[in-house]
Amino acid sequence: MSILRQDPTTKDWVIIATDRGKRPDDFHRAAVESALPTYDPSCPFCPGQESLTPTDILRYPPDSPRDWRLRVVPNKYAAVGLNVEPYRKEDGHFFREMGGVGHHEVIIETPQHNQSLSRMTSHDVEVVLQACHERYCALKQDPQVKSIVLFKNHGEQAGTSLIHPHSQIVGTPVAPLLIRKKYEVAISHYDDTGRCLYRDLIDAERSAALRVLFESTRFVVFHPFASRVPFETWIAPKYEEATFGHVEPGHLAELADVLRRTLKTLDDALGDPDFNYILHSAPPEDDTKHYFLWHIQILPRLTTIAGFELGSGIFINTILPEDAATHLKNFLQ
């Protein structure tokens, strides 16, 4: 039948119900023959259409009118923005409202319309991470920013609206409850043990050796014990570091290679699945403490978030992360 497992970082439960009978290789979808062109004249992220996006925040190399390698631009349909009055009002006891002040930027990862991180060279992925890091550090300087969410929507099921490879970074004027909860659980562990929850958890995952996909010198890739979705994958450093903002630029090349290899393995095993990834870091105001450890969560979108998940917050996963690891290892290169 099924088992329940508790996520030690949130204390919430997931249900792992393998009865639905899906085997790991049932999740592979027929490879969509990539009919995408390298260049699409109607794509606002392709070279030559720079006028369709707001003015660059960052461009690699800096002076490259059209032969750029990467651009960061404000999101044209921003969730939060800089030209917003930072009001806060309360109408009666219940109707609390704030101006949507913040940053919402798009990292256009490559000029090539049909590229993907999994098929880039590690060096090209490093350039993407350099831009993410540079913008992360910049947003951290804004005292209005209480939380930074760096994420990628890849594919329709993951909510992408533009195919051209890009990720997004949002600096919000409030700390989301989910981050507060993760942080609260981490502090409680620190108070109990004097150690970082995530460091201990990663040591436990490495000792168990059931769900670790691979390791590099500084990073480990694993399917968490309480994976919420089939093939959920985390990338975390093996050393103490509360925030992505503190990653030494010299370590980004290694992280890029680990990220590329992880995404390539998921691609090969699952047939270019739709996925989201999210980079979790300590909130900017608390990132000098030792409670937290930044990490990347990759969530393949192979199943649908339905009424049970929305009503309870509990995910139903149909495959054991141990089985996911065993299967994915066949595709490691």
Added chain:
Amino acid sequence: MSILRQDPTTKDWVIIATDRGKRPDDFHRAAVESALPTYDPSCPFCPGQESLTPTDILRYPPDSPRDWRLRVVPNKYAAVGLNVEPYRKEDGHFFREMGGVGHHEVIIETPQHNQSLSRMTSHDVEVVLQACHERYCALKQDPQVKSIVLFKNHGEQAGTSLIHPHSQIVGTPVAPLLIRKKYEVAISHYDDTGRCLYRDLIDAERSAALRVLFESTRFVVFHPFASRVPFETWIAPKYEEATFGHVEPGHLAELADVLRRTLKTLDDALGDPDFNYILHSAPPEDDTKHYFLWHIQILPRLTTIAGFELGSGIFINTILPEDAATHLKNFLQ
């Protein structure tokens, strides 16, 4: 630009970003000409295929081999089940696991394959609610059940796998964090004011009169101030009642009419949208207290839950609930 609003029942925020320029009527999808037959011989929920589902838990009328009006059966692919050893184990500090003990039932709402709650008579919807109520009360008696989630997945975007009209009820052996959080916020309000948070909130929504769709004698239908998705709609009683289990059977007819009318309005305004609904109640162990009020949340699935939502828990909604209400009122019958 955008605004942030706090959900007073969870204290989490939503972002309402109307810049994306969608008007309320842009969400209408072309009506899918219902090519569905009234009967599908390959559907396990259609009459005559009763052997394809586990044995009935409930059937209306009780002795109706094939001419039944409604059936409740165990979910064949149950997330939790009764034949599970109720173990609880902890491997080291982090790997906490339980047997998936519980109830997972499917309410087959009608023998008619192509029916829907919005197109049924109010009396037929009442029969569905009677079955929900009967099973809710039965699950509440099981001391192993810490939370009951009653929900519906309508349409592919909402995660349904079978078209035949059905809803589901799950009794879990743990209290989900989301329910704990809602309950904690409600208790805090009760401690501060001596009153039920939800009663006060509903009074405030009725006074504001900006987001109320309609009312009946005992129920009110409104779009919450901090709606997470376009056209999010709540149905709540106007009187004190912590749990759906305490609804007087005599009130179900009125609730059925309100639910049918709400779904019909959403159908007409949005073109049979995919949606989830979830019935929230006080946890079984606390349902005699006055902190909580049961309510139904209807979440049309017009947008995709993407990386930002998964990484922060904060939803980005693209339409003001006030505008949703103004628009929907045009379709009220």
